[in-house]
Amino acid sequence: MKKLSLFILLAFCAGANAGTAQPPATRLLVCAASSLKDAFTKIGADYMALHPDVHVDFNFAASGQLRFQIENGAPADIFASAAQADMDALDKKELLLKRSRKDFASNTLVLVQNSSSTIKLAGPQGLLQDPVKNVAAGNPDTVPAGRYAAQAMAYYKLSDSLKPKLVLGENVRQVLDYVARGEADAGFVFATDALTEPKVKTVFTVPNAAHAPIVYPLAIIKSSVQPKAAKAFEDYILSKKGRAVLTQYGFGK
Amino acid sequence: MDWFPFLLSLKVALLATAITAAAGGALAYWLAMSRFKGRAAVEALVTLPLVLPPTVTGYYLVMLFGRNGFIGAGLYALTGRTIMFTWWAAVLASAVVALPLMVKTSQAAIEGVDREMIDSAYMLGYSRFETALRVIFPLAARGLAAGIILSFARAIGEFGATLMLAGNIPGRTNTMPLAIYSLAASGEWGKAQAMVLALTLSSFVFLYIANRFVGGRRK
């Protein structure tokens, strides 16, 4: 029995090592907001197919957390945020490569419901009715989608009345998930997120006037050890091919 | 199923457990055998990761090991590299959150060793180190083993601190808990379930074997 267990242990160790062999010459690390996950993964795959000597890794998390990690010296090459505020913070600390900051996409905020929900929501005021028990939105402290949602609620003058029903998610995917699983009766997410989840339906689109412009900036981190390769990838994202993918996933210009 | 997170989790957990076992064992010995002024403070510090939410532990680790951090700066000056966003960061995060479990369990076990046995070894000419190796640790073995098993269990399920320090980088640092979270968050339930099953089964098998291994000493 003892010998068998020891053997299994060693086998796992050997196997574990095999799984982490290192590939090509140039490695880039892109820290991107969670809402960019699907679009960027595709863009990355396309780029790597075109440039076999480059490997692009992604770290998807809430923009606020990514900002914290980069501020503390995380070795990222590119940062793509879902809000200007996080990029501004890094800019102020002079952590960005000069003139590399570009707005590359825009998004719209929508209210979604679970596809099989029977609650009728004609407009934002519909959220006040009794059958609506929980409304999900991102945490405004760290999630850009949450900030825009808070602004929208203020615009509709619903901030105080919706407070007791508010459920905060730690990233926009979590908010989407809450609605998809029926934990929340409605939720504020980006149009791009709503597209990815068949279990939710878009109820209405929040007009641009209700919040700050939802514009996604990206920039190269000053301490990047591959600034040239980073610039090449940034250019690709901004190119026709890159934009095509972004449009495909519901992002605006 | 993508097997990378599975193999990575095993590698990270085993390595983290090995580090925690060695460091925790030594720390437990020191705390059990010495009487010094700051002892209670050290004990409280070691127990801290058990009490704090893992995300907060991760926050402190980033402050310490980030490029401008207390330890990270020195590391960077020496090697030109940072530990953040590497799989070693996952090992470090897991080792830190598992440490209190190892220390608390081992310390109790070592304190339970009869003082007369330790003194007998000293009188027979054995140095403190030799006595620790040949008398104290064998007599405390059951407790030490329990500590190691608990450490492994904690390490393999580590999420919050790992996310902060190592990032969630597919193909590089996405351990099972991170991968499952990502899949669930993007609605890929089928894939998430497959991983959950793999993690649960392998953890169960490992723990079962480990417990048998320890129990094998009993008559």
Add this chain to the structure above:
Amino acid sequence: MSLATRLQKRVEGFALDMELEAAQGLTVLFGPSGAGKSMTLRLIAGLLRPDAGEVTLGGRKLFSSTEHIDITPQKRNIGYVFQNHALFPHMTVVENVIFGAKGLPDAQARGEAKSLLLQFGLEAHADKYPREISGGERQRAAFARAAIRRPALMLLDEPFSALDLKNRVMMRGWLREWSEKFSIPVLCVTHDAQDAAEADSVIFMENGRPAQKQDLPVKSI
């Protein structure tokens, strides 16, 4: 080869101030519970540090507060048998005894252990574990372990207190015989007057200090 010591130690409201000498043969340190007898042994052994004093063994200074000498217990060459024998449960009797032969080459250690076990009547129990033998046998095994390296002094802390009357009587006789054979001081701590009766010399102790001589039962022949 004799022991001479002056010891002072203060712990938590208890003050110890002892002076004693022990020559070759069996010396008993006698007194009631709480007199500080065990503490005295620990101070002589170096397991506890005196506040002030001296410990000299066979002319060799083991401790001196004035000359700043404090030899570690490991290097004092003193054999110590604890009250509860303290045999290692994870080793057999013979392994325990061989453990005491630190520094001796393997073959020699095994040889010495075998001969000691024979002398102490334990050869039949060599490969048994401590939990498998009787209290008296365990005490003798602990003795063998402490004696195998021919220490310059033997310290025994209430060696027979955990034994029943029959075993006590037997062990007393055995200790008597044995200390006659070895030509080193054997300092035995006890609160049992019958144990004291077997000794060549008795030191009385009470409340951390030397005490008045008392009447003891006549030594058995």
